[in-house]
Amino acid sequence: MNTRKLSHWLLFLCLPLFFACETSVVFQQQEAIPPDGWHYQDSIVFETMIDDTLALHSMFLDIRNTVEYRYSNLFIFLDIEFPEGRVLRDTIECMLADRQGNWTGKGFGRIRTNRFMFRDDVWFPEQGVYTFRIYQGMREDYLNGIADVGIRIEKK
Numbered sequence: 169m170n171t172r173k174l175s176h177w178l179l180f181l182c183l184p185l186f187f188a189c190e191t192s193v194v195f196q197q198q199e200a201i202p203p204d205g206w207h208y209q210d211s212i213v214f215e216t217m218i219d220d221t222l223a224l225h226s227m228f229l230d231i232r233n234t235v236e237y238r239y240s241n242l243f244i245f246l247d248i249e250f251p252e253g254r255v256l257r258d259t260i261e262c263m264l265a266d267r268q269g270n271w272t273g274k275g276f277g278r279i280r281t282n283r284f285m286f287r288d289d290v291w292f293p294e295q296g297v298y299t300f301r302i303y304q305g306m307r308e309d310y311l312n313g314i315a316d317v318g319i320r321i322e323k324k
Contacts, residue, residue: 194218198230198318205310211247211301214319218292223323227287229302230318233264233271235278237313240265243305244317246286251296259305260286279315289324 195216231242246258262284265271273280292298300319304311 192323193320194220194225194323195319195321196230198232198316200316201314205308205312206304206314207310208304208306208308211303212317213302214300215297216300216321217297219295220323221292221295223291225287225290225292226285226322226324227290228320228322229260229262229284229286230316230320231262231264231273231282231284231314232316233273233280233282234313234315235271235280237264239306239313240267240269242314245303245305247299247301247303249299249301251294251298258286260284283320 195214197214197216199212199214201212229244229246233242240263242262242264244258244260244262246260248256248258250256262282263272264280264282271280273282275281302317302319304314
């Protein structure tokens with residue numbers, strides 16, 4: 169194969185990678201849960217600066233659980249603090265296993281990963297720093313089996 173054909177093939181093969189790198193992610197961060205469990209009073213806190221008050225967004229929770237987690241679901245309390253101080257609270261149920269007890273997340277070994285959309289077509293009315301506080305709502309002092317919790321915000 170001559171050099172010209174080879175360069176065309178390489179360009180053709182690399183083109184999807186170029187477009188795959190284009191992303192609409194505005195914010196994404198995860199926090200590990202301590203090995204001794206997630207205390208019901210302990211919050212996971214994320215902060216991000218939002219500049220665009222016109223675009224619509226989708227908001228996701230990323231949950232990583234171990235196969236030792238003893239429930240099929242996870243209740244989350246999510247407080248969203250706006251730049252001016254107003255707080256909005258959501259209660260979100262994340263289904264981590266189906267009715268037969270099979271894990272719904274991706275992965276193999278002992279960790280499963282799920283992404284749950286909890287708000288769609290969201291617009292942020294103010295520019296500034298938004299704070300997200302996540303609490304477990306499973307009525308256990310220390311919840312075991314949750315490895316990581318994260319937030320992802322995508323521009324639509």
